[in-house]
Amino acid sequence: MVEVSKAMMKSRNATQQRDAVISGFPAIPAWFRRLFPYSKWGAEANAWITPTFFAWLVGPMEIEETEIAGVRQRSQVHIKRCRYLAESGCAGMCVNLCKSPTQEFFTTQLGMPLTMQPNFQDYSCKMIFGQRPPALQDDEATTQSCLQECSSAQVSGSTCHKLR
Numbered sequence: 001m002v003e004v005s006k007a008m009m010k011s012r013n014a015t016q017q018r019d020a021v022i023s024g025f026p027a028i029p030a031w032f033r034r035l036f037p038y039s040k041w042g043a044e045a046n047a048w049i050t051p052t053f054f055a056w057l058v059g060p061m062e063i064e065e066t067e068i069a070g071v072r073q074r075s076q077v078h079i080k081r082c083r084y085l086a087e088s089g090c091a092g093m094c095v096n097l098c099k100s101p102t103q104e105f106f107t108t109q110l111g112m113p114l115t116m117q118p119n120f121q122d123y124s125c126k127m128i129f130g131q132r133p134p135a136l137q138d139d140e141a142t143t144q145s146c147l148q149e150c151s152s153a154q155v156s157g158s159t160c161h162k163l164r
Contacts, residue, residue, distance in 0.1 A: 001057065002088045005097050014096050014163055021101035025109065033111035043068070043075035043130035046112055050077045050127060058125070059083040068130040075129040086123040089149030092162025094118050095141050103133040120144055 009017055036042060051061040058079045066076035085094045099116045106114035106129075113132040118125045118141060136142060146152075146160045 001084065002093075005084075005088065005093050008097060009093065009162065014092065017092075017096040017162075018100045018104070021097050022104055025101070025105045028109040036111070038111055038113065038130070040068075040071060040073050040075070040130065042112060044073055046106075046114075046129040047075045047077050047127070057084060066128055066131070068128075073130065077127040077129070079125040079127070081123045082118065082125045085118060085120075085125065089147050089151070090162065091120055091141075091144040091147050091150070091160045094120075095139075095144070095163055099141060100136065107133060117141075120147060 008020055012020065047063050051063070055061060059081055061077050061079045063074050064076040064078050065072055065074050067073075068075065082094075084098060088094065095118075099118060103114050103116055106112045113130055115128045115131040115133040116125060117128070133139070142163050143159050144163065145158055146162075150160075152162075
């Protein structure tokens, strides 16, 4: 998966990378969102099924309680060490090919707000179902500097060149 992702990044800017991933997701008909509008139950159900279907990609996870709009719910998934992020060692790959497209798909296509919060120091990540993600220009993940492990890392301290 990391090798496919690296190939997808070649000759594409950050926007083109995100768009390429989003175009691969299925189109969800509008009736689906009307039939299954956002609910606390839906957010918790998404959190509950995530470890079953995505552990192969990102590694071990656990469901945690969080607060959404003043309501306590078990809709946060803590990825203990994201295999995809750790093996790629690339902030741009994480944000452009995983975080942003996944948030966009869940929030826009499925009507299930999702915020992903990668931790670039320990490679963990929080997926918070039911929490609307920040606008891309306001998301602190888009200002992350290159990770030391990245094979194409550039000047440390500045925003990762793959996030521009």
